[in-house]
Amino acid sequence: MNELCVIGGSRYFGRRMVENLRDEGVAVTVINRGSSPAPEGVTHLVADRDDEEALRRALAGRSFDAVVDQICYTPRQAAIAARVFAGRTARYVMTSTIEVYAGLEGAPFAEDAVDLAAQGAPDASYGGAKRQAEAVLAAQRDFGFVSVRSGHVLGGEDFTGRLEHYVRRIAEGLPVIVHENPKPSSFIHEPEIARFLAWAARADFTGPVNAASHGDLDVWRLCAAIGRAAYTTGEDVSPYSFERAFTMDTSRATGLGFAFSQVGDWLPGVVEEAVACAAV
Structure with a gap:
């Protein structure tokens, strides 16, 4: 992997992931609203991901081996990303959450405990919105999609x-x-989820995957x-x-x-x- 785009990535384990990949020689592009500076030594693009046209303008002429989306919280954001990154990347990794299993019985949960093809009415809860965002990206056919369901x-x-x-x-x-x-x-552990996301971006599997110590x-x-x-x-x-x-x-x-x-x-x-x- 030579070119990686990270949506978000300016704080916490997203920032650590960016810094790790940068130090390994990966050309990293961070795109966010500009409220927090990106790490030194990476390309920083400023755009609001909720503004589809602004996102397209910021990414004009750019393509990537993979994208890691740290801040996809709603199905609308997922739909915008699916349209904007179609033809720009072969692989899309969404940072999801253990909260997609909220309300379910039968722990420990394997990935198939959530049926992404059977999402119903809009769910405004954190876990519900993440589930539906996963479902939108899983349904598109323009790039390989991975959802990393991180433990706390x-x-x-x-x-x-x-x-x-x-x-x-x-x-x-x-x-x-x-x-x-x-x-x-x-x-x-925080350094571990940073390593896991970088590993997932480089791998060739698709679909949801649980990440926990x-x-x-x-x-x-x-x-x-x-x-x-x-x-x-x-x-x-x-x-x-x-x-x-x-x-x-x-x-x-x-x-x-x-x-x-x-x-x-x-x-x-x-x-x-x-x-x-x-x-x-």
């Missing part, structure tokens, strides 16, 4: 504040609000890694507390050749970094 990401320059929520509550002696009987979920994690174990916590139940539950098991089967990815790490190998370091950042 921990580590790195996390802007979500979810792990910080736990660190601060435990440090301040406040109870962590959880479900009556919280269940485990799948997680992935080996070994699930529940709210009890997460809190225990931070410190001694008090718990209570209530409606305003903390992030990463789940009513039902929310884990993914990653056998497709491992069968295709990607070697995942173990959650237990990186969790202590992630917690240590989060505690240090919260103390600043």
Whole structure:
């Protein structure tokens, strides 16, 4: 792969992926609205992905071996991308989410737990909109399509504040609000999802693929890694507390050749970094 386009890619694991590929000699083009600077040493195009004509103008005369779409959140955005990148790339990788399995029973979820051909009425939820965006891109025939369903990401320059929520509550002696009987979920280390996306962009398989470190994690174990916590139940539950098991089967990815790490190998370091950042 010589030419890669990344939609988004200016922060968190998208930025790490861009920097890794750049350092490996890949010619990376980042396209976003310009609110955040792209990493040094890459081509930066400014356009709003929701404005189809502006996107076409920004990409005029350009083509790529692959595209990694970090910020496709709706079926409308997917439809615009399908039209604009037709004829510009042979491969399109969408960063999707474990949330596409929200509301389903039968964890750990394999990729076929979601029937992309059977999406119905518009679903405004985060997971529902991601499912429908996947369905739009999967239905087109102009490029090979991959949807990377990422586990919950921990580590790195996390802007979500979810792990910080736990660190601060435990440090301040406040109870962590959880479900009556919280269940485990799948997680992935921030550098690992960056590597996975780059690997997926270079590969030749298509379709949905789950990405998560080996070994699930529940709210009890997460809190225990931070410190001694008090718990209570209530409606305003903390992030990463789940009513039902929310884990993914990653056998497709491992069968295709990607070697995942173990959650237990990186969790202590992630917690240590989060505690240090919260103390600043």
